[in-house]
Amino acid sequence: MSDAVDAHQVVVALDVGGTGMKCALVRPDGVTVRTERHPTNASRGPTAVVGTILDVAEGLAEKARADGLTPIAVGIAVPGVVDEARGVAVWSANVGFRDVPLRDLAVRRLGLPTTLGHDVRVGGLAEARLGAGRGTGHVLFVAIGTGIAAAHVVDGRAAVGAHDAAGEIGHILVRPDGPRCGCGRPGCLEAIASASAIGRRYAELSGATADAPVTAAEVAERAAAGEPLAGEVWQEAVEALADGLATGQALYDVATIVLGGGLAQAGDRLLTPLRAALHERMTFHREPRLVAAALGDEAGCLGAALLALDAVGVRDHQEKR
């Protein structure tokens, strides 16, 4: 770890999602100097997607050099199952990866040390070190979108797990008689409280058709406007989330829970009732601070950069507590 961070150094960072890639050049102090977005076009198949990832990363490294900057590392975040130690994208439903040795492919193409990370874990890393959890040491980052996943970050490091599968908080059993989850079991948290589950539940009870789906954001809005059915569905989700987070707090005893993903954009419509429901569930546990994510959809890219910087031993002093 060097105290004198070279102001010309940058990391090439990519956050690869099912629909798009967020890409950036990030300085060791976490400042982004250039951003780009590219479509993933996952339907082309994993080989083509890998080709685009490598082209985009190489293009960013070249642009950095043209601007007088020195790319020192590459950080790539992908969804699904990621073997961080071997740098392999093991499996991903929405990008189609099956055992892709992405790290070695990037090293070969760019000649730079490369780190592969998991999208939610690196997002949590960024929120814990640069965002809403900054300065609090123990952070649970929970991303709520089509699914629910979490990252447990302690002193700036996200736990990966023995089998690269830490943080699957969406599959905590909260309602044994509840709807069936995508994993096959009934009653998982994400089958009740993910953004897609909330929209689905409202549609089911209101008789809305598949032609006019209702999003979780609309359910939140209708609930706030006093519509009883929306209020009921929203509260069901809040109670389930509080059960899941209370389990999380019992396991991890964090200082701060950061909520990210699409559902967190509901802001106080989510946070206010969720804080109350979580408070009710605390007995001897210390209540965590519950806050919305601060970095928006840049978190994955920043986290990929942080992971890469950690791997090459560069950590900016501004981040140290």
Ligand SMILES: [Zn+2]
């Ligand atoms: Zn499940």
